[in-house]
Amino acid sequence: MATITNQARITYSYGAVNAAAASNIATATLTEPLTGSKTSLGSTYTAGDEITYILSLTNGSANAATDITVNDNLGRSTAGGVAYTPLSYVGPAYLYINGVYTSELTPATTAGSLTFTLPSIPAGANAVIIYKAALTSEAPLTSGSTVTNTATFTSPTLGTAEKSNTITVENYARLNIVKSMSPNPVVGGGQLTYTFTVYNYGNDAATDVVLTDVFSPAPTDIAVTVNGTAVSAENYTYTGGTLTLPAAGSSYEITVPAATFTTDTTTGAVTASPGVTVVEVTGTI
Numbered sequence: 001m002a003t004i005t006n007q008a009r010i011t012y013s014y015g016a017v018n019a020a021a022a023s024n025i026a027t028a029t030l031t032e033p034l035t036g037s038k039t040s041l042g043s044t045y046t047a048g049d050e051i052t053y054i055l056s057l058t059n060g061s062a063n064a065a066t067d068i069t070v071n072d073n074l075g076r077s078t079a080g081g082v083a084y085t086p087l088s089y090v091g092p093a094y095l096y097i098n099g100v101y102t103s104e105l106t107p108a109t110t111a112g113s114l115t116f117t118l119p120s121i122p123a124g125a126n127a128v129i130i131y132k133a134a135l136t137s138e139a140p141l142t143s144g145s146t147v148t149n150t151a152t153f154t155s156p157t158l159g160t161a162e163k164s165n166t167i168t169v170e171n172y173a174r175l176n177i178v179k180s181m182s183p184n185p186v187v188g189g190g191q192l193t194y195t196f197t198v199y200n201y202g203n204d205a206a207t208d209v210v211l212t213d214v215f216s217p218a219p220t221d222i223a224v225t226v227n228g229t230a231v232s233a234e235n236y237t238y239t240g241g242t243l244t245l246p247a248a249g250s251s252y253e254i255t256v257p258a259a260t261f262t263t264d265t266t267t268g269a270v271t272a273s274p275g276v277t278v279v280e281v282t283g284t285i
Contacts, residue, residue: 004028033061034068034158038151044170045135045147047201047272050090051167055129057153059121068118068155074133075149076112084268085112086139086147093131097121105129138268142261143203145169173206175199175256176274179213192219192285199274200256209254211279215241219283226254226279243281254279 008023034057041052055072059065074087093105093116107114121127139147148166176199186192194213200206218241224231226245235252236245246252257275264271 032159032161033059034065034153034155034161035060036070036151036153036161036163038149038163038165040165040167043167045139045167046170046172047139047141047174048135050132050134051087052130052132053149053165055116055131055151055153056126057121057161058126059123059158061158062123064120064122065155065158066120067157068121068127068153070116070118070129071113071152071154072107072115073113073150073152075139075147077148079263080265082263082265082268083112084138084263086136087133087149088136089114090132090134093129095119096128096130098125099128105131107131137270138263139169139270140261140263141169141203141259141270141272143169143171143258169203171202171204173200173202173204173256173258175206175209176201186285188285190285191282193280193282194219196279196281198256198277198279200276201259201272201274203258203261205258205275206256207253209256209277211243211245211254213243213281215243217241217285219281219285222281222283224279224281227277245279 005025005027007025009020011018011020013019036055036057039054045051055070057068057070074085074089076083076085089107089109091106093107095102095105105116107116116129118127146166146168148164150162150164153161178197180195182193182195196211198209222238224236224245231245231252235247235250236243237247246254254277256277259272259274262271262273
């Protein structure tokens with residue numbers, strides 16, 4: 001919405017005198033026949049999240065509008081010559097007119113877009129569409145990445161409005177741990193090694209990691225390494241077969257590095273290569 005301001009000026013003369021006068025400043029409010037906005041509940045995302053989007057439009061004309069469509073491009077973009085679509089529609093969509101629930105909407109969907117066709121929108125009325133979209137395997141996950149999707153509001157009689165919304169990937173760590181033993185089988189009185197492989201599928205390093213395990217039967221004379229480097233006994237506790245690494249109050253820290261992400265140059269799919277930290281505990285069984 002804008003304001004128009006205008007002021008007139010006249011010049012005149014009488015006798016040998018030249019004079020001038022200015023009018024008052026006249027103002028008027030300029031309204032657009034079709035306005036729109038696009039927002040999201042939340043400004044960040046992680047892999048696989050669902051985002052709630054809100055599309056809002058106003059019929060600023062003096063007549064009901066029966067020809068409005070809204071197209072959402074689901075963030076479709078091109079990078080390095082590869083087209084990718086980071087969002088996928090999750091139905092249903094809900095329509096509200098002047099704040100009152102009206103109906104569900106079923107959009108027409110194509111690769112990288114969805115289109116809503118609206119019923120008649122009264123003069124001066126506001127229409128809101130609420131729906132969800134899920135982050136796809138093509139959504140960028142490297143720290144600092146963003147997804148911008150654009151909604152285009154179109155009416156042959158009222159014109160076009162275009163609005164975008166941007167969300168940013170969170171910095172996050174997502175750990176998974178796998179445990180194995182070797183050798184298998186193991187001979188009583190022999191050496192047994194427990195290997196704990198910790199994977200980080202997030203885009204940020206995991207810090208202050210604490211590993212605990214209760215061994216049964218409990219090995220004796222244990223030795224602990226992290227990524228092949230020995231950990232001194234004062235940096236972990238081992239009592240009654242229960243290992244805590246690092247020990248409470250220890251300055252020793254386990255960190256699992258962030259994953260690295262690559263984009264398939266054919267499909268646009270993003271693949272995570274997890275960061276890895278390996279803990280080994282060896283003792284006599």
